[in-house]
Amino acid sequence: MEKDVIVIKAVIFDFDGTLADTLPVCFVAFESVFRQFDNREVNSEEIKAMFGPSETGIIRENLNNNNYDEAIELYYEIYRDRHENLVQNNEDINTLLRRLKANGYKLGIVTGKARRSLDISLDYLGLNEFFDVIITGDDVEFPKPHPEGIYKALEFLDVLPNEAVFLGDSDADILAGKKANVLTVGVQWLPNYQTAEFNVQPDEVYRSINDFISSFSKRLSGVKVD
Structure with a gap:
């Protein structure tokens, strides 16, 4: 029996400590x-x-x-x-987002930040253009590790949980991703991040943005399942 190939269509990010050193x-x-x-x-x-x-x-x-x-x-x-x-502009983050966008991935943010502070950061860092959906702490009743924010992003993007990956720097991020049944990636690639040792083990961990860029297509875009 042939195996189905599940293709990642959406990449969803936490913000503080993941997309920006805020x-x-x-x-x-x-x-x-x-x-x-x-x-x-x-x-x-x-x-x-x-x-x-x-x-x-x-x-x-x-x-x-x-x-x-x-x-x-x-x-x-x-x-x-x-x-x-x-807060410094990070060109590696910009490169990551540009490459994902150019390759047709839907991009989202699910953050506990309020919309007001997120807008300040997005404006300063010039990141407004990249995202198809943004879910902030103002948009949910239950913050991470509850998966509500990820569920909302998936619904808006019209993708299934097994078609998405969620990247974050905290145990709450990873736990929310696991509860939402998306692929989870723990990141420790900025100077300041929340979790030095993940108590909730992500599916993948990256300490370099460039490593994630180089391995994404090979390791995440064609996950085979029975």
Whole structure:
């Protein structure tokens, strides 16, 4: 009996730590918010532990001071003001997206970020042109590791789970991908990423963007199944 060939049609990405090295500006903005409104210092590991909801959700869930709206506005002010200095354009990422797009793949983002901060980053980095669907933390009821965001992206792109791959830098990303039954790729290819050792094992792990580019067509575009 001949084996069916499943062809990957869509590549869906997490954003922070996967497509852009934005974690430093996120940390600076959160540190400033907690310092100004709660008079407390939080470090990057404490901030990572809060990740899941959007930035607005993180502030509302973790800030002791109830001036949430002011704190949220401060977050976005710092995020925008410090973005250019703290987040560098990555030409390897641009090359990856251009090649995938040129080869006919549908591209998406599923991120816990709020739409407002994602738009700031996409504008600064010139990444708006690449994506067929973007699902943010504002668009879901349940953040990763729940697969809701990936389900929404698959539906919009009109692809089956076995026709998609999801790339992310955290256990929550990989777990969401596995729950959605898509191929999962863990990445540690930017200077700052969330997970040093994956507790949830991805199907593939890449520490180099160029390695992923060179192996994608061979290893992911023709997965044979019984």
